[in-house]
Amino acid sequence: MVPEIADLLATARVVSLPLTTRFRGITVREAVLFEGPEGWTEFSPFVEYDDAEAAAWLHAAIDFGWRATPPPLRDRIPVNATVPAVAASDVDSILARYPGARTAKVKVAEPGQTLADDVARVRAVRETLGPEGRIRVDANALWNVDEAEHAIHALAPFDLEYVEQPCATVEELAELRRRIHYMGIPIAADESVRKAADPLAVARSGAADLLVVKAQPLGGVHSAQRIVAESGLPAVVSSAIDTSVGIAMGAYLAAALPELEFDCGLGTVAMFVEDVADEPLRPQDGSIPVVRPTVSTGRLDALQADAERTRWWLDRVRRCHRILEHAVAL
Structure with missing residues (x-):
């Protein structure tokens, strides 16, 4: 309708x-x-x-x-911290906005920056989170296959949980996954799902180990839920720098998935100076509640x-x- x-x-x-x-x-x-x-x-x-x-x-x-x-299967969703492409010296202040988060998603491959900048940023995150923390990196499809392979080798010592959308195309992801298979570092697909004419092509091609799904670009909670089910792959529910209202949409999607192995990228209300909700869905104790926020x-x-x-x-x-x-x- x-x-x-x-x-x-x-x-x-x-x-x-x-x-x-x-x-x-x-x-x-x-x-x-x-x-x-x-x-x-x-x-x-x-x-x-x-x-x-x-x-x-x-x-x-x-x-x-x-x-x-x-129907929700859980009432709280564990979330990751999001670390923009900031200087390594700014990492601690960024992570402080995500109290209790055990996972950090770190932006890499920022135009105008170098791999050395990425390494320094990821090293700083590892030092703050400690050995038990989980680190995933997101290149937003900005590397080619050779660049991605080189960068992953440089970042591997920091014990990566996975690498998100290192390359742009399904074919490149499949080739990279073949090259780094021996390293045991999973490949996650984001843009190859949410910006694709066929969001399931990356799963059918064996080009990724898991999917990053976002409710808004995939047409809503029900559509995204169906894509995850049909893919047969684990999923991370993420957001697109939404207000608390959009974050709630993602939280209801995450709450409906039968399996939720990974912390979700739904803590980004912490990136706003102000929010529309009376009680913004900012992370507390590493998670957010599954609720529709009251809008003021x-x-x-x-x-x-x-x-x-x-x-x-x-x-x-x-x-x-x-x-x-x-x-x-x-």
């Missing part, structure tokens, strides 16, 4: 949330929130995504706001985007809504 556009726009609020640290090239995260029959929901595709890609995110918002979530009108007013950005986002909602209506009509 696709609600009427008037129903979406009736409660739509466009917000602009400042980040504590530059991440993915941005210092402010914008989102649209709607209130549906099931509660508040979120539409926040990154601004560079075209309407065809962004429409899946609107489908996810409708799914979470207008459809009951699957006062916070929505305080974080409201300016008139130009509000028009831009609402026009985007209208365009994506037309795409969904057309898909349903077919």
Whole structure:
């Protein structure tokens, strides 16, 4: 079911949330929130995504706001800390925002930085977490196969839990996985799932050991749950720098999976200076609760985007809504 556009726009609020640290090239995260029959929901595709890609995110918002979530199998979700491509000297202050987290996801392969920068950052994380901590690195598909193999060799001494999307294509992932198989370091696929025409191709090709799934880009909780089930691979539920509302969407997805072997990337509300929820879903004791947060009108007013950005986002909602209506009509 696709609600009427008037129903979406009736409660739509466009917000602009400042980040504590530059991440993915941005210092402010914008989102649209709607209130549906099931509660508040979120539409926040990154601004560079075209309407065809962004429409899946609107489908996810409708799914979470207008459809009951699957029955949860757990009431709290363990989460990882997220370490942007900061200097090694800044690692401790970043990790302090994630109290109790036993796992850290470390960004690597940042344009303009070197492998030496990555090694120093990962070393600092290992020193802070200690030998029992878990470290995963995320290259966001920015290495080629040779670069990835070289980098993984350099980072292997820090006992990596897995390497997320080291290369861009399924074929490259498969080749890299073949090359480093003897090292016992798993390969996780993210962009090869959420940005793919066929999100299951990476699993069928044997190109990854696990999937990173995000509710919004995969069309919602129910769609992402189905993809995980059909893949037959372990999954890590992650987020896209969402507000507490979007994080809740991910938490309900993680709560519905039969197996949850890995800590999830759902602690990123810690990256915001402010959030829309009265009780933001920031990590406590290394986890977040599976709840729909109460959204404060006062916070929505305080974080409201300016008139130009509000028009831009609402026009985007209208365009994506037309795409969904057309898909349903077919």
